Amino acid sequence: MLTNIEILALRPRDKSYKVADGLGLYVQVQPTGSILWRFKYRFYGIERKLCFGSFPEVSLKEARALRDEARGKVAAGIDPSAVRRKAKLEAAMAASDTFRAIAHEFIAKMEREGKSEATIKKAIWFRGLLDRDIEHRPISEITPQELLHSIRRVEKRGHHETALRLRSFAGRVFRYAMATVRTDRNPTEVLRGAFTIPKVKRRSAIVEPHLVAELMRSISTYSGRAETRIALQIAAHTFVRPGELRYADWSEFDMGARVWRIPGERMKMGLPHDVPLSDQVIALVESLKAIGNRGRFLFPSSQSFLRPICENTLNYALRRMGYTDDQMTSHGFRALASTRLNEAKMWYPDAIERALAHRETNKVRAAYDRAMHWDERTRMMQWWSDYIDRLREGSKFDPAVVDNRSRGTLAPISSGPVTTLAHFLMG
Template identity: 40%
Template sequence: MKYKLTDTAVKAAKTKPDGKPAKYTDGGGLYLLVMKSGKYWHFDYTYEAKRKTVSFGVYPDINLKTAREKHQAAKELLARDIDPSAYKQQAKAEQIAITENTFEAIALEWFTKTSPQWSQSHSDKTMSRFKNDVFPWLGNLPIATIDPTTILKCLRRVEERGALETAHRIKQTIGQVFRYAVVTGLRAPRDPTADLKGALPAYRGKNFAAIIEPVQVGQLMRDIQAYKGHLETRVALQLSAYLFQRPNEICAMEWAEINIEKALWSLPAEKMKMGQAHLVPLPKQCLELLEEIRPLTGHRRYVFPSMTDSTKPMSNNTVRQALRRMGYDNDTMTAHGFRAMARTLLDEELEVNIAYIEQQLSHAVKDVNGTSYNRTKHLRQRIAMMQQWADYLDSLRAGTQVIPFKAKAG
């Protein structure tokens, strides 16, 4: 087909003398429509017995050569029985979907839907990792275009600063975002983190240091009882040992959560790592400690308010630093180590049913049917266990013996 227009003619093309649009035909249905607002390339064609028009863009952004190339491509689509207008709309929609579905947009959508089930601390850590370690490198990229190599470069930056464990956790979170994108409309073709298996060095986590020998535990309890620092810190140490909850849970204990009459501490779901409400039976030793500290902090929100800002809870570091001052370094005993201490001795020395221990540690425990225990499951047995544990610690402090709780098989 012989085209009619030239570059010079296109450049000189004007509206009609009266200002109305003028049409400059190039051939084969391609023409330049000149209006007061600009010059537009159009292609008129027939598809399924209907007269249709598709636009190729505005001159001079689309010059004569490019307009003819688009015209030829449209004719080839027609030869394959494809409507050029519908094809253009579909391509435009796909491009919009790609550019709008950035990794950051999908990640924030995933975070909004899943984070209500998490503890506040886990939620904060996840968002912090996104903002500091992921979004600056992947955030603006269309999620469907991100490949394993791009993700690995992001992870290497974290690894190279010595945070290998964090790099592994970030890889896991990125994978969760991709899988969410796949199942919510195929906004990503697949999870590319699956190709990164073995790409990062293996992380061998270090367990929290804990004292698990009964004689040494007795000495620890004597040292805590003789602690010369603030009363709040000493009581926090003692409750850490008696109750073996996570350090942040102990430090953020609130008076409103404590039922003295029922001897129960009720932790709301938002405070818990697993995102589920938790009940902690309070042995008589703990009730006595709470009464001891009540005149000092009972009028506050927190049982252990911060020394610098009474509207905030005690820092987790307070217990750790107290242990250091008593001579227990980080390789000997940690604030989190009270949990491992209780887990080991309740099992090996007092022979308590492991399910009761795991539930009291607020771990994800399921029964034989695969159902998660609710917070009141085995409460009677756990109340007895907690009192037995407190008595056992007191006996170790005094150097006496205690008869085991019960057989494990119960």
């Protein structure tokens, strides 16, 4: 059996060599001079080895204790190597099974599934709100009380809608952890009904025709960047979501086919959306080309053409024009178009919903809807552009009167009395 003095006297050679201690324990001397503890044993006739660390970090006495413990497992029919591998795996799993790590995995999965950039950003923000309290906690150990405390911190600041969405996001992370066998429970289920349900606040929008006319005139005379003015005009004519407009890319516009093809990753529902282009929108896009900005974006940032305008640019422009947040927002153009198009009673409701990208999630149904409503949407978008242009110009017309070219094309009214519908639309 070895002694400490004998071990200290061992010197390295060109090749590693072994010196036995007893009962399967030995030291392995490396050419570098390090001395490693090894234990050799047989389990069901198969030779196996364990490493107990290096000398002198692990003393002779400690190495013999580890050997005896391992021999005891073998005698009991337990493979100490398998026990160690399991312990290492559990430790590695524990290190990667924190709430933050699993939330990161879940968000990466959302990206692979083609969720929109806005959805991904919101998920990352939600994760950050929870990080302060539970980011390093193993997900299987997080209690409903911990989650309640963390989300209540947000709710107490008056952010009731955020608190509800935060519980929902945490629930999705826990369901993902259950699906990947990292936990067997979802503590967010216990918290249903725990948080204040806020009153629904609709986004501000101008919908009265005479006010729409003033708004369009204000936009047309906006004194800021030309790109911002044109962005507001295209928002009014196409009523796409602000995030879809901000990232508008030149490659998405097929001017010959008169269509703007927005890819699914930028859409709220994750599905591509085609927007028919009216004569007015085509003219606005051409005017952007004349400005000659470099880069891929129609509306580049004033700081760098590599980035689009910031998310608040259009709202700031509306504020500069004198419209408060309670009067009009960039998202309000959607409510404006939806209200006026539905009130006109000229267009199939499903065509309006498709134009607003309130998308049917069933793919077969969605393809059917596109085939059924594309022609009507094309006519409707031209009608809409004509309508808001005529409002801006101050002309009075009957939107129900059409010329012989296609249904939905505006025509001047006769010199006779204005119809009831015209009175309604013109306010």
